[in-house]
Amino acid sequence: MPVNSESQFQGVIDEIPHIAVDYFLNVQSSLALFLSHCHADHMKGLDSHDLYHTVRTKPGLFIYCSGTTKKILTDWPIYSKLAPYFKVLELNHTVKIDFPGGYCSDDNSSKIGFCVTSIPSGHCPGSVMFLYEGPFGTVLYTGDFRIAKGDSRKFQAFMSNPSRPEYGLKTIDHVYLDCTFCTDSAKTFPSRQTSVDVTIDLVSSWIAKSPEHKVLFTLAGRGFGAEFLFVEVYRKLKLQVHTSDFKHQIYSNLSDIKKAISRQRTTSIHACETMVSAICSFTIVTTV
Ligand SMILES: [Zn+2]
Ligand SMILES: [Zn+2]
Structure with a gap:
């Protein structure tokens, strides 16, 4: 082998x-x-x-x-x-x-x-x-x-x-x-669902504080792989995730994902690359 x-x-x-x-x-x-x-x-x-x-x-x-x-x-x-x-x-x-x-x-x-x-x-x-x-x-x-x-x-x-x-x-x-x-270091590896559940709890409690409390998924904005999280965020919180125009173009042809993402910068949840402050204006940003 x-x-x-x-x-x-x-x-x-x-x-x-x-x-x-x-x-x-x-x-x-x-x-x-x-x-x-x-x-x-x-x-x-x-x-x-x-x-x-x-x-x-x-x-x-x-x-x-x-x-x-x-x-x-x-x-x-x-x-x-x-x-x-x-x-x-x-x-x-x-x-x-x-x-x-x-x-x-x-x-x-x-x-x-x-x-x-x-x-x-x-x-x-x-x-x-x-x-x-x-x-x-x-x-x-x-x-x-x-x-x-x-x-x-x-x-x-x-x-x-x-x-x-x-x-x-x-x-x-x-x-x-x-x-x-x-x-x-990876002997204990949480399941994807466990990771997503913990993340959504954190996101939910943060954005509940005020409309100015926003979340930026920093790693999720770069490559592909966090789409399961976007879909679950949308399913559980009914909030779309703002992505870059590049990602939006690609996701818009993927039926499982397109409803979970948005071009609207006003959403509370973002995965729009690392230079988000230049793209979206935040009062408070946290990273997950
Ligand atoms: Zn890979
Ligand atoms: Zn954004």
């Missing part, structure tokens, strides 16, 4: 040498590319001219990702030109990846093709794991993930026979594991 640190991962799956995952530098010889989610440390080279040139000039070379990831990147100006080259993998569907003619090699059966299943990873909008199956065995690339104990049985792709649960789970021969929180 090889374990790679995501920060050092350079896209190579040893068992499937002709693909690249979450790393898009020097992919001229790759036959298929995979993107697990829209976080910068998994998108190295995605904005490079070399990648754009490679996908334009190599018929049949695609960047496989989830439908939500494709939506996000299509609305993200520096990536939108790649839109024709993103190929959506439906969640929990197994797809055969066949390489274009000329790439197959009789002396290496693993080059003929393999199956891949994208599995929701619970990390941020559109995030998935990839389960590869082929002559090389079964390989799971987790990307960044957040799954509670016992969740694996909810995912058909992990089951030996989805219609016969009693057969149990598949054997995974190789795992490429996100080790971000494999540290002593």
Whole structure:
């Protein structure tokens, strides 16, 4: 079971040498590319001219990702030109990846093709794991993930026979594991729901003090990943979260999130980047 640190991962799956995952530098010889989610440390080279040139000039070379990831990147100006080259993998569907003619090699059966299943990873909008199956065995690339104990049985792709649960789970021969929180300091890790509940209690008590009491989610404004919090804030407090115009453009095409966010600067709750004081005028700002 090889374990790679995501920060050092350079896209190579040893068992499937002709693909690249979450790393898009020097992919001229790759036959298929995979993107697990829209976080910068998994998108190295995605904005490079070399990648754009490679996908334009190599018929049949695609960047496989989830439908939500494709939506996000299509609305993200520096990536939108790649839109024709993103190929959506439906969640929990197994797809055969066949390489274009000329790439197959009789002396290496693993080059003929393999199956891949994208599995929701619970990390941020559109995030998935990839389960590869082929002559090389079964390989799971987790990307960044957040799954509670016992969740694996909810995912058909992990089951030996989805219609016969009693057969149990598949054997995974190789795992490429996100080790971000494999540290002593993260031995106790609250669930997402617990974290959100605590945050909403704090927000609620703060903004109840006066209309001038505002909240700024500082970390939440930068990347993607706090959308679950925005949705829960809206659901429980009936307040929309102010986001930057850039984020608003992207969220407006994500049906689960768009109702929870707003362009209105007058809302009490903000996630509009770190330079919020230049964008929104606050009397009091707290950060969560
Ligand atoms: Zn991530
Ligand atoms: Zn704001």
